[in-house]
Amino acid sequence: MAGRRGAGGGGRHRDLGEQLRELVVEVAAVRRALIANVGEVEAVQRQLAEADALASSYRFRILDDGRIEDLDKVVVGGPGSRLDDEDLYRIRQVRPDLVERVKRLLAQAEDADAELTKVLRDADLNLMETGDGSLADAAALGEARGLAETVEPPPPGTPADNARWWESLPAETRAAMAEAPPPWLGNMDGIPAVVRHTANINRLDDERTVLQGQAAQLRSRLNQPYPGPGGRLQKSLDQQELQRLDDKLKSLDQINNVMERGDRQLLVMDSSGERMKAAVAIGDVDKASHVAVFTPGLESAVEKGSLGDYDQSMNLLKADAQALVARDGGNVATVTWMGYEAPQLNETLEPTDSVVADNAARRGADRLADFYRGINESRTNDPHLVAVGHSYGSSTTGYALQHEGTGVDSAVVMGSPGIGTPHYSTIGVPDGQIYNLESKWDPVADLGRFGFDPSNMPGVDNLSTSDAVAADGRQLKESAGHGTGGGGGYLDKGTTSQYNVGVIVAGKPDLAVDARG
Numbered sequence: 001m002a003g004r005r006g007a008g009g010g011g012r013h014r015d016l017g018e019q020l021r022e023l024v025v026e027v028a029a030v031r032r033a034l035i036a037n038v039g040e041v042e043a044v045q046r047q048l049a050e051a052d053a054l055a056s057s058y059r060f061r062i063l064d065d066g067r068i069e070d071l072d073k074v075v076v077g078g079p080g081s082r083l084d085d086e087d088l089y090r091i092r093q094v095r096p097d098l099v100e101r102v103k104r105l106l107a108q109a110e111d112a113d114a115e116l117t118k119v120l121r122d123a124d125l126n127l128m129e130t131g132d133g134s135l136a137d138a139a140a141l142g143e144a145r146g147l148a149e150t151v152e153p154p155p156p157g158t159p160a161d162n163a164r165w166w167e168s169l170p171a172e173t174r175a176a177m178a179e180a181p182p183p184w185l186g187n188m189d190g191i192p193a194v195v196r197h198t199a200n201i202n203r204l205d206d207e208r209t210v211l212q213g214q215a216a217q218l219r220s221r222l223n224q225p226y227p228g229p230g231g232r233l234q235k236s237l238d239q240q241e242l243q244r245l246d247d248k249l250k251s252l253d254q255i256n257n258v259m260e261r262g263d264r265q266l267l268v269m270d271s272s273g274e275r276m277k278a279a280v281a282i283g284d285v286d287k288a289s290h291v292a293v294f295t296p297g298l299e300s301a302v303e304k305g306s307l308g309d310y311d312q313s314m315n316l317l318k319a320d321a322q323a324l325v326a327r328d329g330g331n332v333a334t335v336t337w338m339g340y341e342a343p344q345l346n347e348t349l350e351p352t353d354s355v356v357a358d359n360a361a362r363r364g365a366d367r368l369a370d371f372y373r374g375i376n377e378s379r380t381n382d383p384h385l386v387a388v389g390h391s392y393g394s395s396t397t398g399y400a401l402q403h404e405g406t407g408v409d410s411a412v413v414m415g416s417p418g419i420g421t422p423h424y425s426t427i428g429v430p431d432g433q434i435y436n437l438e439s440k441w442d443p444v445a446d447l448g449r450f451g452f453d454p455s456n457m458p459g460v461d462n463l464s465t466s467d468a469v470a471a472d473g474r475q476l477k478e479s480a481g482h483g484t485g486g487g488g489g490y491l492d493k494g495t496t497s498q499y500n501v502g503v504i505v506a507g508k509p510d511l512a513v514d515a516r517g
Helices: 002-057 085-124 135-148 159-168 171-179 193-202 204-222 231-259 306-328 359-377 392-400 496-505
Strands: 060-062 068-070 264-270 277-282 290-295 332-338 384-390 410-414 434-437 461-463
Touching: 002 060, 002 085, 002 204, 060 085, 068 085, 085 204, 159 359, 171 193, 193 204, 193 264, 204 231, 231 264, 231 277, 231 306, 264 332, 277 306, 290 306, 290 359, 290 392, 306 332, 306 496, 359 384, 359 392, 384 392, 384 496, 392 410, 410 496, 434 496
Parallel strands: 290 332, 290 384, 384 410, 410 434, 434 461
Antiparallel strands: 060 068, 264 277, 277 332
């Protein structure tokens, strides 16, 4: 009797276990759907709040069924109606824009609802999943995201403050935030690179959705008349803003293209301001023994493909430096830092923001200095950190290195119009660790516009850009002109200048080829 009773209990236990498994898998499917939809729902809510605010400011109201009510009850062409410019603008431009916004938001909400309904229906049909993306993965991600969302951002602070805040979190919370980091961690200097990368990658689609929504609103507005004396000016401003939004969307495409090359970390993605800012590392910035941060100059812009071009140069530089440090057990990471808005020749700028002024360089330097600090602060062991700057980017680099405590160990400037000071002693790198490269026929390198011509500055080591022989016997080629690539540029493979940058990044300056004369 006891044996039979035990067998029956065992069978019921197995049945109950199977039922629980089925139930939990269904719950996992629903949780996964909710996680996937939460971003879209939040975006709809934000856009609806914006539409409500716009409607209220122009004396409209959005009804529950999506219709737009005119609180002033103005009827175009009605008996005795006299419409001023403001009423015409409200009715002919604002109202159609609101109608289009609400229509689009309803469509987004219906799509989200349909997707969730499908998952709920599938769960009700008791779909069983195995392998990747199964219960364990969904549960872990859901729990991590839930825990991470309970953490409030720290007060604005320095990279050191951010690093201390991160380390002060319980280990379980840090692990959860590394698994599912909130978006605001992506651009926070002092946070581990791998966490910043995950946060930025996770918000790429959300960033695109927001920008597309803003662009759609502007296109709808531009299809309407612009009445009144200021209409022409407002239309021109809207056209310029639409171009900026389209450029930022192109920038997201460029970022995606670079990330698909693999072994990359997206350390900055910032759509505020006139243009998209970004920084992409090759290798692991958290673990590399040598980290080089390259800052480009005039005309560099993510939407123009500059990020992809410089990333290729940094990939070659990383390979060359890695070959030099491999025997010592070291490893190298290189970063293309486009975290500031470099001057563009085709823009109409205030004189203070043009390439002949240093305002953009100084603003960029504040961000760049924090980026340097953040790399050191986020690690338990400091890497050999090398700052590399070209053209206007070398001036930005020079200003950044005049900030205290950047942790930069060596600096290389190429085609530099000046590093922001006539005195080497104000540059915060160890003595003898700032190097200058000036190619043949590079007019910018002799300008000395921002401080002094580095090639004539005491304390700066001038390295060769001429034909030369490397320490390992390789024949190196001369570089010419002001460019970094495209044949004979500062960072083209096989040039003396590119070789010299590589040995500095590798921490082997004794292998560099010095300039003569």
